[in-house]
Amino acid sequence: MFKHYFKTAWRNLKADKLFSVLNITGLSIGIAAALLIFIWVESEYNYNKKFSKHDDIFLAENTHVFNGQNVTYKTTSPLLAPEIKQQFPQIKYAARSVFYPNILLSTTNDKIYKDGAYADADFFKIFNLQFVEGSAGSALKNINDIVLTQSTAKVFFGNGNAVGKTLKLNNGVLCNVSAVIKDFPLTSSFQYNWIANFKSFGVDLTKETWTDNYLETYVKLNSAKDVFAVNQTLKDFIVKRDKEANAHPFLYSIRKLHLYSSFVDGKVTGNGNIKYVRMFAVAAFIILLIACINFMNLSTARSLKRSKEISVRKVFGADKKSLLLQFFSEAFFCSALATAFAVVAVVLFFPFFKQLMQLSIDVHYFTFTHIAAVILTLLICTLLAGAYPALYLSSFDPAQILRKQHSSRLGGGFIRKGLVVFQFATCIILLIATIVIHRQIAYTQKRNVGFQKNNVIYTTGSDYLKSTDLLKNKLLSSGVVKNVSFGYGTPIGIYNSGSGFYWEGKDVSKNIDIANTEISSDYFSTFGIQLLTGRDFLNDGKDSNSVVINQALADIMGNEGRIGGRLYSKGGSSNAIITGIVKDFVFDDMNAVKSKPLVYRFDKEHYGQIFISLKESHNISQPIATIKKIYEKIYPSSSFAYKFLDEDFKATFEQEVLVNKLSALFGVLAVFVSCLGLFGLSSFMAEARKKEIGIRKVLGASVFSVTKLLTKDYLKLVVAAAFVGAPVAWMLMNSWLNGYGYRIHIEVWEIATVIVLSLLIALVTVASQAIRAARGNPVKSLKTE
């Protein structure tokens, strides 16, 4: 029976090449899109699942209360790990880990900047990493031990043994390579290239407090079931030890870390990367649905051609079930061919997709999950595409069809029109979304953020710099540099914040989160940050107790927010005088309307970065080469690694850009697949109305009037789609924009442009078929009828 069905399906495909090409192309695109997204979604869901017993591994997060609002941070105090390991029998291992980006690793011959971390030895017991050399037991036994990943070890020691050899970390301590591990899986939340002993990080636990939250605490429980009980007790664990700490830690599964990372008011929101996973998945399903709609519409439109066949089958014994089976078999056959093409397309285009979406995924195509996904997509596609045509075609009344031979009217019109409206409404939504997202990104990128983004570079390594005056003088006299300053964090990269600041008249019941960092003099002029009142730090050493604050903090501080006002840190360990107030600039969230409060402290000793604003130059490589030469002469053991500030700025829009690319890609695909369907439909309809066109022409209709007649029905559908799609797009995009403080408003012209564009595309698609039909010889069409 199935052999017969497949044979018929194959012959039908061969007999109607236009139908077949349109359907298979559309379905292939839909299925390929679905499979590409599946691979990505799968990798997102697999984050941190390559570690064995990942269910038992947790990150301790901290909920702080600021102004009655709960804010959750992933960082904790260094006191937490040793303390909870001791107090909770359910905790098997606990390890601290401090992430250090771009640290210089060097041997006599090689130097390279790599991300890494300082961690406790328990880290290797929590995360079951694969050891190439050494073992978890011996990994970080001695204070100066370091563990390298295989690819890092290869840079220094080739394929030979690395254990027992030494390298310099951050131009300081000589570390002993105690083990080599395989590189972290790409689907790991952290990508360390080296792990040094936490003991060498220089933490003095006697001086640490529960309010200094700057590192991550990972925990492995005896059983994941214990997490509820542990969290119950953990909630007040810190407050019991320090009433003012105001932090409430809890264990959060590493499985959820990647997808569900967003907390609002202390509760997980279900946002984070899952938002994008859902968005991608919905987009893929929509493309698949649009392709399936083509199949439905073209199949039912073709019913004229197949009505005789269906009737004959019914007359000779086919019941509804066997006809349903036949049409599902045809949908399956078509989908299977499309799936085969889609699989080839996925393999060919995945690298392009990966690059376009900037995804870091390592794909093994032929896994059980992937094969299951292909089969599942095929079945979904068969059901989606096949159900309506099967029900529609199998319900034909053979007596009626055989009596009238061919019915000249085509049934199912209302549903078919509804489906075309759905397709084009989706296209309109995606295109409006593309334009709105693009404009929002451009709008924010062009905003005056209050500091200079262009022509500013900074070093990415965080060597503790000495001879800064010498470097500064040499750079300034090089002729290529406008300004030089030092410190931690560009205006885009200020990550420290805390509530431990006090002033006269502060309401102590309110915790205010204040960003803070250390800088040298000339920082403000390097970044073009406007000083409203007071002065910059002076380089004469007298400013060790001075701070510069921003206007936002000055406003919060009230009377004390003035030059000469005083700012204390918790416990009175520091007592600073405000010497300057800078104009607010955007530094944390580039989409924020208001600036967060910020304190700049002067620190002449501990600089991690050099900030350089360059003079205008046509050829940027020239001044960079000059700077590199000067830098490497003064710091011969370092290499000059730098980044452009404007690149960092652009990088803050990564997620928006990704969504924009996605909406553009899927918008174009949706339009293309919809147009394939519209083309097929208009061609079938022109065929079905051949006799009518013939009669009209005999009665004097011109080619133009016939073309208009055949075209206007489709344009009406696109207009209907605009009525459906535009309000939906407006609502969706407005709700998306509501997430941004600094935002655009959707303009009527954006919606109008998309509608006109859709109409034009639809017109071009159907006009060719309409003109062909209108120019046909009426005698011929009337004779064949």
Place this chain on the structure above:
Amino acid sequence: MIKITNLEKIYRTDLVETVALNKMSFDVRKGEFVAIMGPSGCGKSTLLNILGLLDDCNGGSFLFDGIEVAKFNEQKRADLRKKNIGFVFQSFNLIDELTTYENVELPLIYNNVKAADRKVLVEEALDKMQIMHRRNHYPQQLSGGQQQRVAVARAVVNNPKLILADEPTGNLDSHNGNEVMDMLTTLNGQGTTIIMVTHSEHDAQYAHRIIRMLDGEKVTENILRELDYVHN
């Protein structure tokens, strides 16, 4: 074999009600060859569709082999039809995408006949209709006469009790038309009951009996020759 009593069929639209069959009654014995004649629109094809269980009636009784089938649902009608009735149409109604062999095989597939048995039965039918040499040709590669032979082969392959023929020679020249009529007569001689709708007085002469219709009613009934014997 067939007994219809006061059979009614009415087509209704919003504006018009058309009586296609008006209290029609007659019976057909097993092995009989009955021709139904009448002008266009008199209800011949409607009657044939009801007799072939393709359409339902609005009133009256329809006994098929003693079973009342007038109220059968679509599934039951389809079951009864595929086991007992073969059709021959004026316009052949072969499926263009299937070869001669596959067109003839179709009723056997829907009757769940095993592949090996199907092969024997199809070849036998093609042989009988002398169209075996065209077994791999598609309908559009055959002449009208050849297409109707295939259609007759398809109608008989399942060895049905009843063949319903709707103007089987209407699209054929006289030579091919006579050949088809000879085939139907031969089949009838072998015991198959045949009901044929026709406009052709010549073709009607092949039947045992002619029923003439007008405006949905039986007007006359002529017996041309007696049934030799009643098949059991």
